[in-house]
Amino acid sequence: MAVFNGQICQLCNVWFVDANALERHTKASFVHRDFQCPNCYERFHGPQELVDHRVAAHHCCVNCNRLFKSHQSLQMHLKSSLHKERTVPCPGQGCTKLFLSGAGLVNHLESGACPSRTTRHHVNKLAVRYDETNIVTNASRLLTGPDGHMQPKLPVVSIATSLSFNGTQFECFLCHRAFKTLGRLNEHLASPAHDDEIYKCPALWDGCGAEFRTLSGLCQHVESETCGIRRFNRHMQNVISEVTTAVGKFIH
Incomplete structure (x- = not known):
């Protein structure tokens, strides 16, 4: 067979x-x-x-x-604008911009480009004031204000002049980075490059403990889901949303 x-x-x-x-x-x-x-x-x-x-x-x-x-x-x-609709409105007075997420909105407010004239220093002050239990802020990098509340250090405003030219480029006196033009150097000095890292990815919620100079940097980190904080993304988004709401009430 x-x-x-x-x-x-x-x-x-x-x-x-x-x-x-x-x-x-x-x-x-x-x-x-x-x-x-x-x-x-x-x-x-x-x-x-x-x-x-x-x-x-x-x-x-x-x-x-x-x-x-x-x-x-x-x-x-x-999660980009190619596949998601911009649904997060800016609460700033006179601003009609929409954003994909809280990170985009906070970055907009920190940039100083909002018609409300909000800056990252306003955002920092309100975020620290709201985050009373220091879930996302570093208490060790904050000061105690006259009213007893924690607050970020006052920003040091530096403007470079032609004296910053070192013979080939314009040099930052703080970090010694060199730039081709004086304008680029002053953009660097106005950026958060030399701010204290007052924000943190909360280890309390299985975060990685990474530190950030801006709230938008922390927001982007949380939204990227690059560490254990992704398991608590909803809780972190609630914190970010409430901080953003507090900023919105201030700038109206």
Whole structure:
């Protein structure tokens, strides 16, 4: 009695007399091509399996047909304006801008570009005042104000002049970084580059303890889900939302 050595197509559950017949079927089948991964050519039973594979194995945005180097990069892309609507309004008086997230809004307020004339120093003062239990602020880097409340140190305003030219470039007297133009040096001095790192990713909530000079930097860190804080993202977003609301009440 002859033994049947046929081959089965795992996608169709159809038997073929031998491997050659199965190979001809696989290459000719339009159904298989429809559910074949264009990156590694693995085949799947249906469209959802193929989508799940491309996302998990290749970090692919299926809508854009674009690959990313990591899952984190893909998630950041999916949270961008290409896939999300801007729904977070700026509470600043006279400002009509919308943002994707709290981080974008806080960065806008810190930049000084808002018509309300809010600056990062206003944001810092209110964030510290609101965060009474120092969940996201570093108590060791804060001062006790005359009213008994913690507050950030007053900013040191520095403006460079032509005297900063060291013969080849304009040099920062604080960190000795060099810049091609005096304007770039003054932008650096006006930035948070030399501010104290008064914000922290809370270890209390399984955060990594990383420190930040700006609230927007902390917000971006939380939203990126790069550490254990992602398990408490909702709680952190609540803190950020309430701080932002407090800033909004101040600048109205």
